[in-house]
Amino acid sequence: xxxxxxxxxxxxxxxxxxxxxxxxxxxxxxxxxxxxxxxxxxxxxxxxxxxxxxxxxxxxxxxxxxxxxxxxxxxxxxxxxxxxxxxxxxxxxxxxx
Amino acid sequence: xxxxxxxxxxxxxxxxxxxxxxxxxxxxxxxxxxxxxxxxxxxxxxxxxxxxxxxxxxxxxxxxxxxxxxxxxxxxxxxxxxxxxxxxxxxxx
Numbered sequence: 001x002x003x004x005x006x007x008x009x010x011x012x013x014x015x016x017x018x019x020x021x022x023x024x025x026x027x028x029x030x031x032x033x034x035x036x037x038x039x040x041x042x043x044x045x046x047x048x049x050x051x052x053x054x055x056x057x058x059x060x061x062x063x064x065x066x067x068x069x070x071x072x073x074x075x076x077x078x079x080x081x082x083x084x085x086x087x088x089x090x091x092x093x094x095x096x097x
Numbered sequence: 098x099x100x101x102x103x104x105x106x107x108x109x110x111x112x113x114x115x116x117x118x119x120x121x122x123x124x125x126x127x128x129x130x131x132x133x134x135x136x137x138x139x140x141x142x143x144x145x146x147x148x149x150x151x152x153x154x155x156x157x158x159x160x161x162x163x164x165x166x167x168x169x170x171x172x173x174x175x176x177x178x179x180x181x182x183x184x185x186x187x188x189x190x
Contacts, residue, residue: 008120014146017183017184020180020182020183020184021176039174039176039179039180039183040099040100040103040179040180040182040183042099042100042183042186046100046133048100048103048169048174048179050174050176071151074179077166078169078171079168079169079171079173079174080166080167080168081100081166081167081168082165082166083133083161083162083165083166085162085163086117086165087129
């Protein structure tokens with residue numbers, strides 16, 4: 001009934017299909033990252049994620065010492081639509097021991 | 098067409114649209130189109146002190162391409178339906 005066609009991994013988008021209903025890591029433009037459960041996506045990489053944590057990274061330069069201060073801002077959102085044109089990459093969650 | 102259909106089902110619900118310029122607008126989803134352009138009613142700015150120039154805006158049209166996120170109501174998501182629709186859409190795309 002074509003079920004072999006459905007589960008065949010032929011192109012990169014098929015790889016993302018394997019992560020449906022699983023937690024994923026998404027790198028976005030402008031130093032943003034998301035971690036959440038993938039509920040839907042399309043060929044533009046528009047996505048709907050559940051239980052999402054957004055991490056925004058910013059670098060400040062101290063006026064006197066000129067050292068770089070890296071700050072991260074986190075927030076969580078229960079359900080989020082993400083527009084695909086901001087997506088850089090999609091991956092299973094990175095293991096940080 | 099997947100997300101176009103999804104947003105059509107969400108018309109009438111409260112959402113928060115976060116734009117690429119960091120402006121966040123909360124309102125009732127009035128309509129959506131194939132480009133995911135959004136019309137919001139009863140619009141209010143999330144951070145009013147930071148963006149006072151939007152105080153009198155009640156209804157607005159948002160170009161789809163300037164949207165970064167749309168925060169959805171937690172009960173506005175039938176995850177099983179989304180999973181099935183995604184599997185159907187992603188195949189043969």
